[in-house]
Amino acid sequence: MKQRIAVAFGAFCIAYAGLAAAKVGADEAAKLGKDLTPIGAEKAGNKDGTIPEWTPAAKRGQLKGEYPNEPKIDGEKPKFTITKANMAQYESMLSEGHKYLLKTFDTYKMNVYPTHRFxxxxxxxxxxxxxxxTTCEMIGTDILDNCKLGFPFPIPKTGAEPVWNHKLKFRGDYAKRYNNQMIVQRNGDFQLTKIIEDAAFYYGSITKAVPLTKDSGEFLRYLSRTVAPPRLAGTFILVHEKAGTGEAGRAAWLYTPALKRIRRAPTVCCDNPYEGTDGHQFYDQVDMFNGSLERFNWKLVGKKELYIPYDSNKIAGNTVKYKDLIRPNHLNQDLPRYELHRVWVVEANIKAGTSHTFKKRVMYIDEDSWNIVLEDNYDNRDQLMQLHEGHLVIGYNILAAGTVPEVIYHFNSGRYFITAAFNEDQPYDLSVKYNDDYFNASSVQKMTTK
Structure with missing residues (x-):
């Protein structure tokens, strides 16, 4: 029987403990800020002009109360629409998951808008x-050394490196997120769960950055509290996210009202279902992907041009209600915005002797933000099982980018799952500050009695 490795949604294990890789020479690093953007994307557009040159945005807006918006583009109309009838024309620029949805549902379409690189x-x-x-190195796939504050691998050489860029992307010092989740049935009925999440980002903190070394690896702390529905309300999940393995890796705790105490939770990991999602989201699918890389072999396939969800201010904002967003079988495809962008393609294949629900994962990572925006997931029969779609928005108020909302299409059941939505709640609050003690198990236990 294959042994399931209880490493939490940010814990890490090494494939080959003695091997270090990834820093580049000074000549190659000198391309950053010249041919490449300062974080490693190609600065120029493509040859036919469908992808423009990088034109970085200026900082604007408040740290609290800002729904995603960009007046320069939010009123644009689609250039064209991809449907089942014409998808062959665009097939080379579509993920396998999008092809599946287009082939399967006559109602599914992708409205393609002008591309912007802000x-x-x-x-x-x-x-x-x-x-x-020139300094940051990776040992195996899960320990980093000599890395500080910025993206660790702007010129990636291995498949694990772009994934670490995603995991360590800048998000400010602290954040409070109102995370609304929906399990959507085939007929469009849905069940709503409301979660409030608090986070402290240590590695990516400009004011007090904590470097990652082979001996020290904590890079964020996370606390979630479920507030609805009543049957789930009062559930807390606490995580200390670390780069490491075993006991030196992620530490996690779970509090449930039934037990009335907080306890260590090694199952907050990998392909174990996230509490309250009825199996529709695994722990390692939070924020598109997080946690240990050690169950997979990671291959850097290269770059390609792909239609991806981008500048998704409309479906992330407060002008769209959930009843407008949700339709049977898939989102209301009048609302999402797709653009043509260059992405890094990373393929993860399960290692012999380990186990995961996914035998293969193909990740598409935006070159300008290092966000995973799409993922095709395959089961142990090599059948396409899921499309995981992250709708990218830009946080102009801190100069960052993330995916809001995220959608997981389950092709075996016909249901889909929406997470990280706040349309009918509040947007990120980036003005908050937390003491480190706020993220201790004893503090959480006290919260449960209030």
Whole structure:
């Protein structure tokens, strides 16, 4: 019987403990800020002009109360629409999951808009990324050394490196997120779960960055509290996210009202279902992907041009209600926005002797933000099982980017799952501050009695 490795949604294990890889030479790093953007994307557009040159946005807006918006583009009309009838024309620029949806549902379509490349990051992040290019190393797939503040691998050489760029992307110092989740049945009926999440980002903190070394690896702390429905209300999940293996890796705790105490939870990991999702989201699917890489072999396939969800301000904002967003079988495809962008393609294949529900994962990672925006997931029969779709928005108020909402299409059941939505709640609050003690198990236990 294959042994399931209880490493939590940010814990890490090494494939080959003695091997270090990934820093590049000074000549190659010198391309950053010249031919490449400061974080490693191609600065120029493509040959036919369908992908423009990088034009970074300026910082604007408040840290609290800002729904995603960009007046320059939010009123644009689609250039064209991809449907089942014409999808062959665009097949080379579509993920397998999008092809499946187009072939399966006559009602599914993809409205394609002009491409914009506004993603930008603070100067401190860009400068630190340049330094990381020649100093940051990866040991195995799950321990980093000599990395500080910026993206660790702006010029990736292995499949695990773009994934670490995603995991360590800049998100400010602290955040409070109102995470609304929906399990959507084939007929469009849905069940709503409301979660409030708090996070402290140590590695990506401009004011007090915590470096990652082979001996020290905590890079964020996370606390979630379920507030609805009543049967799930009062559930807490606490995570100390670390780069490491075994007991040196992720530490996690779970509090449920039935037990009335907080306890260590090694199952907050990998392909174990996230509490309250009825199996529709695994722990390692939060934020598209997080946690240990050690169950898979990671291959850097290369770059390609792909239609991906981008500048998704409309479906992330407060003008769209959930009843408008949800339709049977898939989202209301009048609302999402797709653009043509260059993405890194990373393929993860399950290692012999380990186990996971997914035998293969193919990730598509936006070159300008290092966000995973799409993932095709395959089962142990090599059948396409899921499309995981993250709708990218830009946080102009801190100069960052993330995916809101995220959707997991389950092709075996016909249901889909929406997470990270806040349309009918509040947007991210990036003005909050937390003491480290706030994220301790004893503090959480006290919260449960209030």
């Amino acid at each position: 993603v930008n990051f603070p100067d401190e992040i860009k400068a630190a990324t340049g330094k990381n290019a």
